[in-house]
Amino acid sequence: MQLPTRNGVGPSCVSLPAGPWATVLDFLAERMPGISRDEWTQRLHAQSVLSEQGEPVTATQAYTPHTRLFYYRHIADEPQLPFEASIVFEDERLLVADKPHFMPVTPAGRYVQQSLLVQLKNRTGLNDLVPLHRIDRETAGLVLFGKRTQDRDAYHALFRQQRIHKTYHAVAAYRPEMAWPRVHQSRLAPGEPFFRMQEVPGPANSETRIQLLHHEGPRALYQLQPLSGKRHQLRVHMMALGLPLEGDLFYPQVLRGPHEPEDFSQPLQLLAQGIAFTDPVTGQDTVFESQLRLTLA
Numbered sequence: 001m002q003l004p005t006r007n008g009v010g011p012s013c014v015s016l017p018a019g020p021w022a023t024v025l026d027f028l029a030e031r032m033p034g035i036s037r038d039e040w041t042q043r044l045h046a047q048s049v050l051s052e053q054g055e056p057v058t059a060t061q062a063y064t065p066h067t068r069l070f071y072y073r074h075i076a077d078e079p080q081l082p083f084e085a086s087i088v089f090e091d092e093r094l095l096v097a098d099k100p101h102f103m104p105v106t107p108a109g110r111y112v113q114q115s116l117l118v119q120l121k122n123r124t125g126l127n128d129l130v131p132l133h134r135i136d137r138e139t140a141g142l143v144l145f146g147k148r149t150q151d152r153d154a155y156h157a158l159f160r161q162q163r164i165h166k167t168y169h170a171v172a173a174y175r176p177e178m179a180w181p182r183v184h185q186s187r188l189a190p191g192e193p194f195f196r197m198q199e200v201p202g203p204a205n206s207e208t209r210i211q212l213l214h215h216e217g218p219r220a221l222y223q224l225q226p227l228s229g230k231r232h233q234l235r236v237h238m239m240a241l242g243l244p245l246e247g248d249l250f251y252p253q254v255l256r257g258p259h260e261p262e263d264f265s266q267p268l269q270l271l272a273q274g275i276a277f278t279d280p281v282t283g284q285d286t287v288f289e290s291q292l293r294l295t296l297a
Helices: 024-031 037-045 116-124 149-160 233-240
Strands: 012-015 049-051 068-071 086-090 094-099 140-146 165-173 182-190 197-200 206-216 219-226 270-278 285-289
Touching: 024 037, 037 049, 086 285, 094 116, 116 140, 140 149, 140 285, 165 233, 182 233, 197 233, 206 233, 219 233
Parallel strands: 140 270
Antiparallel strands: 012 068, 049 068, 086 094, 094 140, 165 219, 165 270, 182 197, 182 206, 206 219, 270 285
16 A cells, blocks of 8 residues: 655655564564664654554553564654755746755655655655755755656656756866866766765766856866766766866865764855756757856856
8 A cells, every 4th residue: 555645754664574573563673773762652642653554553552573664753852954945946846946956856865855856855745756866965955856656767767767857067277287177987886875876987877067157266066967977977077187176065075974964155166057858748949947047266
């Protein structure tokens, strides 16, 4: 059965393996220790943990292996982001949003209600809304969402088959000795720490077209067009050229830990500025542009 959305958040699922736990509460407290036993007890009393049949699970309910539980993510002290997303376009099939810097597309880490997806669900009442792609939490700009379940695979296929043309703007140093435009290709693989990527020897699996738009003194605005969609691709490719993006806290070195306060005055200077494709449902050529801007001022 399909369980309802609560406060814009869909249920998360956990499978129950064979084990020594007497109650569901014992299992949750041991296997998911990021939430305290007291907090799990409160969630069970609040009927925020459900069985496969959608029935509330109690704190004393016996543990039954090889079944599933559903629960709703909630962060009691979730910080407030000082900005909201805007909707650029909406019809019966698609919703296109401009995401601010610092906002995750979907619930992650310390943000649930503040994530783009949950904010849009709460604002529009569209509980079936799903992101068709992702951009980094630190990156601002366009994100496409699907509204109808019957269209999702067709739109997802655009991204899988690289039939989406994406344009980004970025601010980095100006190097007058470099010729533009240029194409940067490399092989990207997971690095250290785990959330970073790195260039490694081997056949290229990533490609970015880079063009200088204009410069003022030592700073420049660049246009980046990724032909592949590797994690942190644009940030790593620009760093490899000796042009790390302004405001980047991961490249060339990690400058902020996951639990340190945000500095909203210094966002990553990377914007998902444009997206173009042939709509797989209507067959029409479609172009969206962000209403946000990066400047050298």
